Amino acid sequence: MEEYSTFGRHVAMDAWGVDFGLLNDATTLEKHMKDAAEKSGATVLSSQAKVFDPQGATVLVLLSESHxxxxxxxxxxxxALDCYTCGYDVDPMVAIQYMLTVLKPTQAFEKVMRRGDGPIEVVKPVSPVKKRLVHQ
Incomplete structure (x- = not known):
């Protein structure tokens, strides 16, 4: 396992080319976000979902390990996906990769950061996710 700060790991992912209907379905996204959290080993505490007018959604899943x-x-x-987890037991990349299988983007870009060690350190810079990871 790559060395990380005790405070946590943070993965930010931008996904492009995703189906309109899925991106506008907060209920389905909330279910998948909870599944993603559980697959990463996190403990779900609560969740909130909001649909915007005329379109768009935000889902936040509060984890014992963060969000x-x-x-x-x-x-x-x-x-725009974001997963921050504290400690070593939960891998936020597992949650983000699961969401990529759900969203099936044509392009995705990630940033993996180490948190809590002074300045935020990017341990994996923004790069296109390989086509084999993005299910089409």
Missing amino acids: ISIHTYPEKGFA
Whole structure:
């Protein structure tokens, strides 16, 4: 396992080319976000979902280990995902990768950061996710 701070790991992912209907369905996104959290080993404490007018959704899942969230822009086919977890037992990348299998973007870009060790350190810079990871 890559060395990380005791305070946590933070993964930010931008996903493009995602289906409008999925990005506008807060109920389905909330279910998948909870599944993603559980697959990563996290403990779900609560969740909230909001649909915006005329479109878009935000889902926030509060974890014992921190949080996972998604903010969507269906008209652009775009979703911004974010997962921050404390300690070593939960891997936020597992949650983000699960959401990629759900969203099936045509492009995705990630940033993996180490938190709590002074300045935020990017341990994996923004790069396109390989096509094999993005299910089409």
